[in-house]
Amino acid sequence: xxxxxxxxxxxxxxxxxxxxxxxxxxxxxxxxxxxxxxxxxxxxxxxxxxxxxxxxxxxxxxxxxxxxxxxxxxxxxxxxxxxxxxxxxxxxxxxxxxxxxxxxxxxxxxxxxxxxxxxxxxxxxxxxxxxxxxxxxxxxxxxxxxxxxxxxxxxxxxxxxxxxxxxxxxxxxxxxxxxxxxxxxxxxxxxxxxxxxxxxxxxxxxxxxxx
Amino acid sequence: xxxxxxxxxxxxxxxxxxxxxxxxxxxxxxxxxxxxxxxxxxxxxxxxxxxxxxxxxxxxxxxxxxxxxxxxxxxxxxxxxxxxxxxxxxxxxxxxxxxxxxxxxxxxxxxxxxxxxxxxxxxxxxxxxxxxxxxxxxxxxxxxxxxxxxxxxxxxxxxxxxxxxxxxxxxxxxxxxxxxxxxxxxxxxxxxxxxxxxxxxxxxxxxxxxxxxxxxxxxxxxxxxxxxxxxxxxxxxxxxxxxxxxxxxxxxxxxxxxxxxxxxxxxxxxxxxxxxxxxxxxxxxxxxxxxxxxxxxxxxxxxxxxx
Numbered sequence: 001x002x003x004x005x006x007x008x009x010x011x012x013x014x015x016x017x018x019x020x021x022x023x024x025x026x027x028x029x030x031x032x033x034x035x036x037x038x039x040x041x042x043x044x045x046x047x048x049x050x051x052x053x054x055x056x057x058x059x060x061x062x063x064x065x066x067x068x069x070x071x072x073x074x075x076x077x078x079x080x081x082x083x084x085x086x087x088x089x090x091x092x093x094x095x096x097x098x099x100x101x102x103x104x105x106x107x108x109x110x111x112x113x114x115x116x117x118x119x120x121x122x123x124x125x126x127x128x129x130x131x132x133x134x135x136x137x138x139x140x141x142x143x144x145x146x147x148x149x150x151x152x153x154x155x156x157x158x159x160x161x162x163x164x165x166x167x168x169x170x171x172x173x174x175x176x177x178x179x180x181x182x183x184x185x186x187x188x189x190x191x192x193x194x195x196x197x198x199x200x201x202x203x204x205x206x207x208x209x210x211x
Numbered sequence: 212x213x214x215x216x217x218x219x220x221x222x223x224x225x226x227x228x229x230x231x232x233x234x235x236x237x238x239x240x241x242x243x244x245x246x247x248x249x250x251x252x253x254x255x256x257x258x259x260x261x262x263x264x265x266x267x268x269x270x271x272x273x274x275x276x277x278x279x280x281x282x283x284x285x286x287x288x289x290x291x292x293x294x295x296x297x298x299x300x301x302x303x304x305x306x307x308x309x310x311x312x313x314x315x316x317x318x319x320x321x322x323x324x325x326x327x328x329x330x331x332x333x334x335x336x337x338x339x340x341x342x343x344x345x346x347x348x349x350x351x352x353x354x355x356x357x358x359x360x361x362x363x364x365x366x367x368x369x370x371x372x373x374x375x376x377x378x379x380x381x382x383x384x385x386x387x388x389x390x391x392x393x394x395x396x397x398x399x400x401x402x403x404x405x406x407x408x409x410x411x412x413x414x415x416x417x418x419x420x421x422x423x424x425x426x427x428x429x430x431x432x433x434x435x436x437x438x439x440x441x442x443x444x445x446x447x448x449x450x451x452x453x454x455x456x457x458x459x460x461x462x463x464x465x466x467x468x469x470x471x472x473x474x475x476x477x478x479x480x481x482x483x484x485x486x487x488x489x490x491x492x493x494x495x496x497x498x499x500x501x502x503x504x505x506x507x508x509x510x511x512x513x514x515x516x517x518x
Binding site (some may be wrong): 039041044045046074146147150151152153154169170171172173186188189 | 234235289290372376377443446447
């Protein structure tokens, strides 16, 4: 009888513990003092680190771009719709920032190094904005960086024949890192260029409060 | 002719080997699986027992858990909702079900070094408090509640989104699934402790199996029949299966709905067979070879006894 009583008390103790844990957890998650249009991924995604090649055929790492707000996007230059549309949205947002755009660096990582040589990439990104840098790398480098940022890419029919057109499946999200290299936001296909610009302004203000 | 045959064979082997490569190697998963297998075989040797059906069940359960975590299945599970649900079906239902149904406790205990058993029993004798949390989560209704709650928790869209972006959260999710699955099916298939009224035990466990079915059906049906994309992360992170996004979500919902609920039915069948066997054993007078050496264990000697 006494044992039964003890067991019942134990169950209540367990339940209260579980509930309080849940309350603490959810309150920690919903702590949002500022409003972002994009999805807040602070503390969830890995910081900015990679080993790739830039459009001038130089080996670069994530450290080279710290100090800027970095927008990281994966795609390929033969992309028929999603990439040009996303890059246009980003370029429009950057234009509306004016001089502040110098604090922002967009990195377009091509996951199709077979066709996207540094020269091709250079020509492609210039078309959108001077604030965009084209990057690519070897398959193992690309696998490492996509694994790190939890995205996938794969090739459609025709790969690796450079003369035939083949599709490349890739992610559609843009990751935003603050100047310290911490992942902060995830921009998806829903955000307009105005909303992206508003988020970037907020991030610039937060990271370098100029008076 | 033979040349093309050998090259075909070679490419098949190469594809299989590539498939068996882990997407993200985890020394913990490998270590735990090897440790479990090692303990089991050491236990078999020490008990002088031959490998039987139970060994096959144990091995199948362990290998299935390893395969969904440390092969390219894991790659597809990260980027496809349908494959993710399949991975969790194995991690939470199938693998632990097979392991627990093989009743490996005695073999695994026999595989442990003697000093560890000594430490464990002295600890339990000195601090009986430590068995209380185990007893609490192994209480049939608490265990059933946790079994369903953990499925719901990781499928809350916001939490699912984060788990698919953060590696530590993803690992916590998969480990949590496997551990909770083991605890639940362990509770279901545990042999009733000596001195315990068996009828009540079987009845309660059958009831729990029956009750956990409905919330799973509800959730699976909700996902399968949802006209909107509940988990946008899969559209963002790059598609790996050539199916339409909503079709894939519906397939994932079906996996959560039907096979998951069927595991309850399978579990109930196993319990019913055991129940009828044990009641037969009660009605026919048991043949006891050495009546003097036998003595029944006190019910409280079992740490899992709940009442």
